[in-house]
Amino acid sequence: MRLNSIGLNAIAMMALVALQGCVPATVEQVRQGPTGIEAHESIVLLGRRHHTGYETEEGFVDCVGNHLRDVAVTSEHDFMDGFYPWFEPRVAPLEPKDLPALLNRPAVKRKIESTGIRYLVWVDGQTNTGDSSGTLTCTISPGGGGCFGFVTWERDSAYEASIWDMKTGKQVGMISSDATGTSYMPAVILPIPLIARVQASACSGLARQLESFLLDAT
Amino acid sequence: MKVRLKFMIMAVVPLIAGCTTSALLEEPFPEPVVDRLPLTIGVFYSDDFRFFTYDEDIPRKGHVAIDAGAANVRLFDRMLPAMFTGVVHLLEPRDTGEGVDAIFIPTIEEMQIALPHQTHNDFSEVWMKYRLQLLAPDGENIATWEMAAYGKSPKGMLESEKEALWEAARVALRDAGAYFSIYFSEKPGVKEWLREIRALSRGAPTEAESAHET
Numbered sequence: 389m390r391l392n393s394i395g396l397n398a399i400a401m402m403a404l405v406a407l408q409g410c411v412p413a414t415v416e417q418v419r420q421g422p423t424g425i426e427a428h429e430s431i432v433l434l435g436r437r438h439h440t441g442y443e444t445e446e447g448f449v450d451c452v453g454n455h456l457r458d459v460a461v462t463s464e465h466d467f468m469d470g471f472y473p474w475f476e477p478r479v480a481p482l483e484p485k486d487l488p489a490l491l492n493r494p495a496v497k498r499k500i501e502s503t504g505i506r507y508l509v510w511v512d513g514q515t516n517t518g519d520s521s522g523t524l525t526c527t528i529s530p531g532g533g534g535c536f537g538f539v540t541w542e543r544d545s546a547y548e549a550s551i552w553d554m555k556t557g558k559q560v561g562m563i564s565s566d567a568t569g570t571s572y573m574p575a576v577i578l579p580i581p582l583i584a585r586v587q588a589s590a591c592s593g594l595a596r597q598l599e600s601f602l603l604d605a606t
Numbered sequence: 607m608k609v610r611l612k613f614m615i616m617a618v619v620p621l622i623a624g625c626t627t628s629a630l631l632e633e634p635f636p637e638p639v640v641d642r643l644p645l646t647i648g649v650f651y652s653d654d655f656r657f658f659t660y661d662e663d664i665p666r667k668g669h670v671a672i673d674a675g676a677a678n679v680r681l682f683d684r685m686l687p688a689m690f691t692g693v694v695h696l697l698e699p700r701d702t703g704e705g706v707d708a709i710f711i712p713t714i715e716e717m718q719i720a721l722p723h724q725t726h727n728d729f730s731e732v733w734m735k736y737r738l739q740l741l742a743p744d745g746e747n748i749a750t751w752e753m754a755a756y757g758k759s760p761k762g763m764l765e766s767e768k769e770a771l772w773e774a775a776r777v778a779l780r781d782a783g784a785y786f787s788i789y790f791s792e793k794p795g796v797k798e799w800l801r802e803i804r805a806l807s808r809g810a811p812t813e814a815e816s817a818h819e820t
């Protein structure tokens with residue numbers, strides 16, 4: 389009986405671990421213009437940093453860039469330095485209507501032509517952790533120590549990418565990626581965190597859709 | 607022997623931790639992508655500007671010292687040659703023997719910092735307030751204006767709060783350089799002076815001014 393109870397707990401734990409990888413992302417796309425990208429052209433992914441309360445995580449922007457296989461990506465750091473000061477947080481264009489004035493500046497125009505950057509992708513959003521529930525108690529005694537309990541918490545990743553065409557100075561589309569999941573931490577002697585990989589899911593969903601959007605010229 | 611070695615390591619680590627450096631502020635600033643004004647600017651850095659240091663003892667965190675003066679000299683030495691066709695460093699504010707079109711004098715009026723435990727958010731923040739002055743070669747004031755700069759940096763998992771603070775200071779300096787290089791020509795007084803210079807030289811508007819007006 390005791391062995392069956394332990395076996396059932398182990399199976400339940402394995403199921404929880406397996407389910408942590410299954411965090412689906414909801415991806416939506418709005419196309420506002422034709423795309424397509426030449427072999428010598430590249431894109432740059434920029435995280436929005438003008439908000440007072442948060443910044444788009446640099447790790448998420450890097451994640452999206454790493455998932456793009458068939459599109460050349462210029463690093464955010466190289467772009468920010470190469471086009472300084474025009475994309476610093478305080479002076480960066482916030483809306484597509486601000487782009488033409490920037491692109492008309494002779495020095496900026498020359499720079500774009502020399503670097504071959506075709507699309508600028510603004511990534512905005514963040515991953516939030518919601519309220520937790522459950523209890524976890526840990527004790528330490530001369531004879532040893534350990535934890536016992538069960539805690540859960542919600543995690544939500546919501547990101548939006550705005551794609552700007554540097555050749556036409558217009559916004560050509562928007563892609564959003566949302567993923568929600570529940571993280572668990574059961575503890576029997578040792579706490580075992582089972583984190584819902586919502587950010588990774590949102591990242592891969594956004595990257596897949598973005599690549600498809602850019603390569604599909606219609 | 608092993609115990610002695612452990613104690614030696616434990617003694618050395620706090621010493622290293624106390625020697626906080628601002629290596630991030632020594633990183634080079636990028637050259638701004640702006641059109642040069644066909645002018646020669648004399649720049650004067652006072653000792654107060656060159657050696658401006660922010661010092662604060664923060665409870666539970668220790669002493670914080672930021673050598674902002676040296677970093678600001680490097681910042682303006684990067685911005686000015688990209689904005690003007692000629693830059694001359696002056697030893698005195700009225701030393702115009704080199705034949706300059708105007709004299710630029712920056713001053714750091716104030717600097718403030720905030721660590722995450724002080725603001726109860728996830729960011730280290732730095733504010734800087736400058737007073738910038740542009741003088742004619744004869745010492746007459748062309749324009750005086752204040753400029754604020756702001757930088758913030760989130761504290762990563764393995765990053766110390768002080769490292770995040772250096773990054774926030776670096777971002778604030780980049781912010782200062784960005785605002786200065788973009789909006790210099792639009793400052794009241796400067797804009798009118800540039801028009802007069804053009805009228806005197808009887809030349810066409812500069813590439814930058816034409817692009818701005820469109």
